[in-house]
Amino acid sequence: MKTSFTYDHYFKYDELSECLTTLKNSYPDLMDLEVNCVSEEGRNQYAVILTNKKTGDMLDKPGWYLDGNIHAGEVTSSMCALYTIDYLLSNYDRDPEIKQILDEMTVYVIPRVTPDGAETYLNTPYTLRSVNREYMSEKGGIKEEDLDNDGVIRMMRIKTPYGAWKKDENDPSTMKLRDPSDMNGEFYDIYPEGIMEEYEGSENLKSRKEEWGLDFNRNFPYGWFPEGRQEGAGKYPLSNIETKAIADFVLAHPNIGGAAIGHTSGGIILYPPGTKPSDKAPKSDIDILKAIAEMGEEELSYKPLNIFDSFLSSQENYDSGALDDWMYETQGIPSYTMEFWDLATKVGVPINWGEKRKDDLKEDLKRFNAAMKWVKENAPEYYSDWKEYDHPYFGKVELGGFNYKFTHQNPPEKMLLKELENDCRFNIRFIKAMPKLAIDEANIEKIGEGIYKLSVIVGNRGYLSTALTQTAKNIKATKPVKVIIDNVELIEGLKETKIEELSGYSATKTGVYFYGNITTAENALSRKKLSYVFKAKKGDAVNISAISEKAGKVSKTLYIEE
Numbered sequence: 001m002k003t004s005f006t007y008d009h010y011f012k013y014d015e016l017s018e019c020l021t022t023l024k025n026s027y028p029d030l031m032d033l034e035v036n037c038v039s040e041e042g043r044n045q046y047a048v049i050l051t052n053k054k055t056g057d058m059l060d061k062p063g064w065y066l067d068g069n070i071h072a073g074e075v076t077s078s079m080c081a082l083y084t085i086d087y088l089l090s091n092y093d094r095d096p097e098i099k100q101i102l103d104e105m106t107v108y109v110i111p112r113v114t115p116d117g118a119e120t121y122l123n124t125p126y127t128l129r130s131v132n133r134e135y136m137s138e139k140g141g142i143k144e145e146d147l148d149n150d151g152v153i154r155m156m157r158i159k160t161p162y163g164a165w166k167k168d169e170n171d172p173s174t175m176k177l178r179d180p181s182d183m184n185g186e187f188y189d190i191y192p193e194g195i196m197e198e199y200e201g202s203e204n205l206k207s208r209k210e211e212w213g214l215d216f217n218r219n220f221p222y223g224w225f226p227e228g229r230q231e232g233a234g235k236y237p238l239s240n241i242e243t244k245a246i247a248d249f250v251l252a253h254p255n256i257g258g259a260a261i262g263h264t265s266g267g268i269i270l271y272p273p274g275t276k277p278s279d280k281a282p283k284s285d286i287d288i289l290k291a292i293a294e295m296g297e298e299e300l301s302y303k304p305l306n307i308f309d310s311f312l313s314s315q316e317n318y319d320s321g322a323l324d325d326w327m328y329e330t331q332g333i334p335s336y337t338m339e340f341w342d343l344a345t346k347v348g349v350p351i352n353w354g355e356k357r358k359d360d361l362k363e364d365l366k367r368f369n370a371a372m373k374w375v376k377e378n379a380p381e382y383y384s385d386w387k388e389y390d391h392p393y394f395g396k397v398e399l400g401g402f403n404y405k406f407t408h409q410n411p412p413e414k415m416l417l418k419e420l421e422n423d424c425r426f427n428i429r430f431i432k433a434m435p436k437l438a439i440d441e442a443n444i445e446k447i448g449e450g451i452y453k454l455s456v457i458v459g460n461r462g463y464l465s466t467a468l469t470q471t472a473k474n475i476k477a478t479k480p481v482k483v484i485i486d487n488v489e490l491i492e493g494l495k496e497t498k499i500e501e502l503s504g505y506s507a508t509k510t511g512v513y514f515y516g517n518i519t520t521a522e523n524a525l526s527r528k529k530l531s532y533v534f535k536a537k538k539g540d541a542v543n544i545s546a547i548s549e550k551a552g553k554v555s556k557t558l559y560i561e562e
Contacts, residue, residue: 030053049108166186217245258334272307458530485544
């Protein structure tokens, strides 16, 4: 797949900024680059707008939204967003499909929601959820630090007769759980590599609570709960600069009709609702959400799952305040959380997403050890065997294990490109599912001296309805299609006619019968015929415009010929 840049590593802020600026300068008629907000550390949260400016205003075309890196360590998603921008621009002049997309539609991209958080992740040994901003931290315990200065925080094993772990007799680099009957031998506790903070000789060790505990994907208004119920939620909804900027951007671009929200990892495509069972949502919405997600499965081999039914660990104290739920439940936008990279399947111990989540330490350990083996064989640059280290508090300890960041949370750099290519293919298919307004017919018939009849058929040729979803209709977030007739003296008909909805072909009823054929049982109500009677004379122009917030604006001019 042709692109302007090489995607063999994870871009830091300066390189990302340079790439975006280069693309903007190279394709000024197709791309605008805006600063959506400025972070506390002075970095830009960029907003990219892709459309052919010569074919109309961005808001007069169907819109689609893409983002990445709402979680600091999930840098694959940021690279996926940049790759899609790059691919669309680099192939505009050589691929008719891409040309049609940018001529007729608008693509909005926030490639890196948390520039401060991602920069900390990429430039330091630390991991973090969303941003390097202190939030409800508690001191005391083992604080993660890169003790041996190899750039990675690995595991630290401490020999103790009270330990719950022991070395695998077949492979001393692998740990296994201590058997209930184990009385004698070498046993270990395992913690993250780090220092002991405010150590007072307590016999019970623990890992220090994360200092940077904010979770941007728990800070959106729909389903928001305070910290006591939802960790990382923030002081109030949209209390973070970055999340408020995202919400403001979506509201400022009401033509957005679909959204892909980038995360890692797990190799799944999650669709809402996330705060209630899917059977409590409109069935037509679930059918649409599944159908689009299945295109993602074809391109990425990722399983589509409803968030509430199949992904949450608890349906009583469920995770909430997420961007996808806010978009779907308050704006009616079909939205997806894309969980890129599936190490578990690659190592041969896949996670059975969709089954009831349960704690299974033995299965988790089996998967972990298989991952360690896979990393040693396939990405040894991210693995370090156990080695002794003189710890200032614990004496002789051992440090070792893989680099979690670029093996488990994100793919090794040499495996990154395939994820980006597959995701870009899905994004292109998703974009094409947006509603698309058209004037199918417009005919003028003379019915008397200086009197004419105009017949117009306005249609929606897209998959999604001009209302997007039943949820959008239920919450009254929809606007009608407007058909406007200009430059004539009307006798019959309205200058502005409102059509509440033009269904997409997603609403067409189809079937396959055991004793019969495949069939279209009933077409979607995707077209509307309008008639007008007006006065005119030869040479007069009749202007017809159809306008939909989600499906774009189209127009046609006819001339009186006799």
